[in-house]
Amino acid sequence: MTTTDPWETLRAATRARVGLGRAGDGLSTAENLRLAAAHAQARDAVHTPLDADAVLAALGERAGPVVRSQVADRTEYLQRPDLGRRLADDHGLEPGSYDLAVVVADGLSATAVHEHAAGVVEALLPRLDGWSVAPVVVAEQARVALGDEIAAALGASMVLVLIGERPGMSAPDSLGAYLTFGPRPGRVDSERNCVSNIRPPDGLTYEAAAEVLAALLTESFRRQLSGVELKDTGAALPPAAG
Amino acid sequence: MSWTTTLGGHSYTFGDLRELLARATPLRSGDVLAGVAAASAAERVAAQTVLADLPLAHFLDEAVVPYEDDDVTRLIMDSHDADAFAPVRSLTVGGFRDWLLSWEADTATLSALAPGLTPEMVAAASKLMRVGDLVAVARKTRVVTGLRTTIGLEGRLATRLQPNHPTDDAVGITASLVDGLLHGAGDAVVGINPATDRPSTVLALLELVDDARRRLDAPIQSCVLTHVTTTLELLEQGAPVDLVFQSVAGTQAANRGFGVTLDQLREAHSAASELRRGTVGSNVTYFETGQGSALSADAHHGVDEQTLEARAYAVSRAFDPLLVNTVVGFIGPEYLYDGKQILRAGLEDHLCGKLLGVPMGVDVCYTNHAEADADDTDTLLLTLGAAGCAFVITVPGGDDIMLNYQSLSFQDVLQVRQTLGLRPAPEFEAWLGSVGLLDDAGRVPQLVPEPIRALMA
Structure with a gap:
């Protein structure tokens, strides 16, 4: 038995919820509330509707049209990923010819989009001279x-989707x-490259994400491919921070 | 073969066995997503009514995935034990459900029956059961296995201690390992999901837990849940591998999606067996499964996700596992939408695994985008405890910081053990007592014994 706190060193090495203490066999009131608060924030992020007007305003002169998938509401979104991959028929996208389409998508966290999407666009596009x-x-x-x-309808050679990750x-x-x-339509995940955990200050900063994305986009365009094979070029992805 | 029935003035036709099973399955999002679910509540009950009258022996004549195309079907059909099947051969699915609930079907009878049952038979019967039935039948079905501890004994609930860390940091993993041991967790396995499949990292993690085991002189087995080919490579180098792990599913195509074949599993099973690292048993494999895995790999052949899940237990039982668990709420709301669907699926999986002779545990869990919370995991844990579940997964505070989902906390298990009068695995229980972590009332006191304190330095 001990009286000093043996947890001092170990707690510093992990974000895991170690050494919580107990009420009898169960969790204490304080810990239950801490866990409930974290879960509540994540749940609210999943169910917060995208404020498209606010995102358009943040994008300023770069802002384009707003489109929807074939999903009717959040309940259907969560159960029918197939419909979330299909564009609603009345999208009104004008066909053109572009190197790159950029899509800002709510995904599983509109909160992430509200806070970070415009910042990433702002940091990235000036690098694509x-x-x-x-x-x-x-x-x-x-x-x-x-x-x-979306990219096929716009006539773009590449697409970059900035999307809220599972909270x-x-x-x-x-x-x-x-x-x-x-x-x-029909591309599979192994044909994509991903930079995740963009969320300053705990995760990647906009500048760091933009740097990596610009390098990946440039290399992808040069080699005319993306996905597993592109990783082999050595375009290093930073380890997921935080 | 096809079946037609009428219910409430409507006629319903089911074109083949897989369609009948799918339409008879209690509602879950994955079957809707796959397009195989019943279109209405009435159609579901119509299918259940037809299924109840289907002779159990029909499952030996009609496969849900063609025999020629699928090695899991071949494994099921070729290993079927007709003698063991004899006691229930003449029953219908509904009659089989009644028989499972009967007093005649006691623990010894159910153990002897296991090799005579196919996954499709037990899945079919479970579709006709309510939650109370799923618990009552599972409670009297027992599968006992062992390596350094004995798993699955009556009145015991073991835990996998899952000390994951997003960068496989040795100190971070030690922190969670110590926290779990101080709460009496880890008697099923100390099992780490590594962040990387790099063999050198996996080896370091194996050595970390093996070193702790020897320093504590504790009866635990460890596992790093990496791909079977990585474990095989490490076995050849002489790494301290207690258990070979692999995720498995119920079709050959889905297993191909996991990058694994039955031959590879045979090879790994045999290599790990040769090490003879066990003290009280010789089961050296560990499998994880979950409803929806075949669908997510686009390898479901139009079969409902619960039937395919039961087929994954037929894969598992071919390799004498120490542990098998369904990761029931992990895969997401497109497969199991809410707490109600997760609860039912967890109890179905648990029962089907045990009836097939598999040492069944459950990762009682949910993701943040599922309609579920800690009340749902409490309910599933309590019902599984009543059902005699072999083991559950535990992580610090119920929050897995590597896989980003919520499972059970160490405290959750202490509480349910007290509520239901369940105890840890006997060898581990004795060790806990020897270091002062178990009092006379079977409770785990809050203290840090010297050997564990030394690990923390």
Whole structure:
């Protein structure tokens, strides 16, 4: 038995909820409330509707059209990923010819999009000197693969989807970025590259994410491919921080 | 073969066995997503009514995935024990459900029956059961296995201690390992999901837990849940591998999606067996499964997710596992939408695994985008405790910081052990007592014994 706190060193090495203490056999009131609060934040992030107007305003002159998937509401979104990958028929996207389409999508955390999407776009696009980039599309009730249909409708050679990731207990606002060369319906996940955990200050900063994304996009365009094979070029992805 | 029945003035036709099973399955999102679910509540009951009258022996004549195309079907059909099946051969599915509930079907009878049952038979019967039935039948079904501890004994509930860390940091993993041991967790296995499949990292984690085991002189087995090919490679290098792990599913195509074949599992089972690292038993494999895994791999052949899950237990039982668990709420709301669906699926999986002779545990868990919370995991844990579940998964505070989902906390298990009068695995229980972590009332006091304190330095 001991009186000093043997947990001092160990707690510093992990975010795991170690050494919580107990009430009898169960968790204490304080710990139960801490866990409930973390879960509540994550749940609210999943169910907060995307504020498309606010996202458009934050994007400023880069803002483009707002589109929806074939999903009717959040309940359906969570159960029918297939419909979240299909564009609603009345999308009104104008066909053109672009190197890159950028899609800002709610995914599983509109909170992440509200907080970080415009910041990433702002940091990234100035690094893509000479690229023709379509006006940024904002997509509601969207899965990553919705970007394939959007880019195909716009006539873009590549698509970058900035999307809210599944909220964790300590990260309700994490943004992911998925790039796909030659986007079209039917692309699979192994044909994409991903930079995840964009959420300053705990995760990747906008500048760090933009640096990696610009390098990946440039290499992808040069080699005319994306996905597993692109990783082999040595375009190093930073380890997921935090 | 096809079946037609009428219910409430409507006629319903089911074109083949897999369609009948799918339509008879209690509602879950994954079957809707796959397009195989009943279109209405009435159609579901119509299918259940037809299924109840289906002779159990029909499952030996009609496969849900063609024999020629699928090695899991071949494994099921070729290993079926007709003698063991004899006591229930003449029953219908509904009659089989009644018989399972009967006093005649006692623990010894059910153990002897296991090799005579196919996954499709037990899945079918479970579709006709309510939660109370799923618990009552599972409670009298027993599967006992062992390595350094004995798993599955009556009145025991073991735990996997899951000390994951997002960067496989040795100190971080030690922190969670120590926390679990201080709460009396780890008697099923100390099992780490590594962040990377790199063999050198996996080896370091194996050595970390093996070193702790020897320093504590504790009866625990360890496992790093990496791909079977990585474990095979490490076995050849002489790494301290107690258990070979692999995720498995109920079709050959889904297993291909996991990058695994039955031959690889045979090879790994045999290599780990040769090490003879056990003290009270010789079961050296560990499998994880979960409803929806075949669908997510686009390898479901139009079969409902619960029937396919039961087929994964047929894969598991071919390799004499120490532990098998369904990761029931992990895969997401597109497969099991809410707490109600997760509760039922966990109890179905548990029963089906045990009836097939598999030492069944459950990862009682949910993700943040499922309609579920800690009340739902408490309910499933309590019902599984009543059902005689072999083991559950535990992580610090119920929050897995590597896999980003919520499972059970160590405290959750202490509480349910007290509520239901359940105890840890006997060898581990004795060790807890020897270091002062178990009092006369079977409770785990809050203190740090010297050997564990030394690990923390």
